[in-house]
Amino acid sequence: MSAGFPTVAVLPPxxxxxxxxxxxxxxxxxxxxEVVSAGLGELDRGNRPHGPGxxxxxxxxxxxPLVGPPLTDAGLLVGVQDVSRFGPGAHTGETTAEVLAExxxxxxxxxxxxxxxxxxxxxxxxxxxxxxxxxxxxxPILIAGEPTRGADPEAVIAPQLDTVLADVPTDFPxxxxxxPSWAIGQPEPAPGSHIAATTGSIRELLHRRGRGHAxxxxxxxxxxxxxxTAIVEACDDAAQRPDGIFLGRGGLAPENFLATVDEVxxxx
Numbered sequence: 001m002s003a004g005f006p007t008v009a010v011l012p013p014x015x016x017x018x019x020x021x022x023x024x025x026x027x028x029x030x031x032x033x034e035v036v037s038a039g040l041g042e043l044d045r046g047n048r049p050h051g052p053g054x055x056x057x058x059x060x061x062x063x064x065p066l067v068g069p070p071l072t073d074a075g076l077l078v079g080v081q082d083v084s085r086f087g088p089g090a091h092t093g094e095t096t097a098e099v100l101a102e103x104x105x106x107x108x109x110x111x112x113x114x115x116x117x118x119x120x121x122x123x124x125x126x127x128x129x130x131x132x133x134x135x136x137x138x139x140p141i142l143i144a145g146e147p148t149r150g151a152d153p154e155a156v157i158a159p160q161l162d163t164v165l166a167d168v169p170t171d172f173p174x175x176x177x178x179x180p181s182w183a184i185g186q187p188e189p190a191p192g193s194h195i196a197a198t199t200g201s202i203r204e205l206l207h208r209r210g211r212g213h214a215x216x217x218x219x220x221x222x223x224x225x226x227x228x229t230a231i232v233e234a235c236d237d238a239a240q241r242p243d244g245i246f247l248g249r250g251g252l253a254p255e256n257f258l259a260t261v262d263e264v265x266x267x268x
Contacts (some may be wrong), residue, residue: 001169001171001172002169002171002172004135005134005135005169005172006135006136006137008137008139008172008173009173010173010214011139011173011175011214011216012052012053012054013052013216013243014051014052014053014054014243014244014264014265014268015053015054015055015056015077015175015216015218015243015244015245015246016053016054016055016056016244016245016260016261016264016265017055017056017057017058017077017218017244017245017246017247017251018056018057018058018246018247018248018250018251018252018257019057019058019059019081019109019220019246019247019248019251020032020057020058020059020060020251020252021081021114021248021249022060023249023252024059024252026063026066029059029063029066029067030066030067031254032067032252032254032257033067033070033071033074034070035254035255035258036055036057036071036074036076036254036257036258037070037071037073037074039254039255039258039261040055040074040075040076040258040261041074043258043261043262043265050262050265050266050268051265051266051267051268052265052268053244053261053264053265053268054075054076054077055075055076055077055257055261056076056077056078056079056106056107057071057076057077057078057079058078058079058080058081058107058108058109058141059078059079059080059081060080060081061080061081061082061095061100064078064080064100064103064104064105065103065104068103068104068105069104072104077106077107078104078105078106078107079105079106079107079108079109079138079139079141080095080100080105080107080108080109081108081109081112082095082108082109082110082115082129083095083096083097083100083108083110083129083132083133083138084096084097084129084132085125085127085128085129085131085132086128086132087132096132097132097133097135097136097138098136100133100136100138101136101137101138105138106138106139107138107139107140107141107175108129108133108138108139108140108141109141109143109177110126110129110130110133110140110141110142110143110164111123111126111142111143111144111160111164112143112179113143113145113147113179113181113184114184123159123160123163123164124163126142126163126164127163127164127165127166127167130142130164130165130167130168130174131167131168134167134168134169134172139172139173139174139175140164140165140168140174140175141174141175141176141177141246142160142161142164142165142174142175142176142177143177143179143220144156144157144160144161144176144177144178144179144202145157145178145179145180145181145183145198145221146180146181146182147180147181147182148181148182149180149182153178153180153198153201153202154198154201154202154205157176157178157198157201157202157205158205161176161205161206161209162209165209165211170209170210170211170214171213171214172214173214173215173216174211174214174215174216175215175216175217175218176202176206176215176216176217176218177217177218177219177220177246178195178198178199178202178217178218178219178220178221178242179219179220179221179246180198180221183221183222184220184221184222184248185222185248185249186221186222187222188222189219189221189222189223189224189227190219190221190222191234192227192230192231192233192234193234195219195231195234195242196231196234196235196236196240196241197240199217199219199231199239199240199241199242200237200239200240202217203217203239203240204239216243216244217242217243218242218243218244218245218246219231219242219244219245219246220245220246220247220248221248222248222249222250223245223246223247223248223250224247224250224256224260225250225256225259225260225263226263227245227250228242228244228245228260228263228264228267229263229267232267244264245260245264247260
């Protein structure tokens with residue numbers, strides 16, 4: 001690992017995650033954690049053989065110290081949905097990566113289109129956030145994808161990778177969540193064949209940049225139970241197969257999240 005960056009464990013080969021966005025309050029998220037913790041225990045005690053699959057959840061930062069410990073004990077990687085690009089200092093209202101690391105944060109989402117829309121975030125600002133996270137041992141989840149249906153994904157994603165991850169060492173773990181903006185918040189995810197082809201392109205982009213070993217690719221964008229299976233069935237080769245899934249609204253019901261964990265493990 002490059003000087004100034006902590007050593008971080010290699011990411012699991014398969015990741016099954018969700019972001020609660022700003023939907024769930026404390027009581028609702030506490031119930032989510034309780035149901036998922038118990039459900040994962042039941043899945044682990046099941047007799048049906050299954051493949052790998054490590055669950056993760058990204059929550060609003062204020063809820064991290066409240067739900068992080070029980071979810072971590074249940075085997076989830078727990079992260080947040082944003083981080084300051086600034087370090088400790090006169091930056092009122094910011095939540096620094098240093099504070100998040102002290103609270104046990106393992107992952108942080110960076111570059112989500114909803115933040116670009118609502119907060120006018122730029123790729124250069126996201127670059128600062130990715131650097132701050134990595135310097136504190138937090139794995140960046142770069143949300144990448146083309147804005148409109150029919151646009152060339154590779155032409156959009158390549159500069160996103162190059163800008164946002166420019167200061168993150170190539171051997172530092174990162175997750176690239178492929179989420180085309182045109183599929184976010186829609187009734188259905190992007191077609192499985194499109195996701196498979198784009199996953200293959202992203203994997204090649206990462207290999208060209210020396211990130212093949214340390215990076216994972218997951219699909220998000222209106223993902224639901226069954227989305228991962230549809231992607232796998234559309235793959236022509238192993239390179240097109242994502243390393244997992246990232247639910248938004250589709251994971252707000254804990255039962256749906258558990259069903260997706262079971263699904264992904266069954267086909268992995």
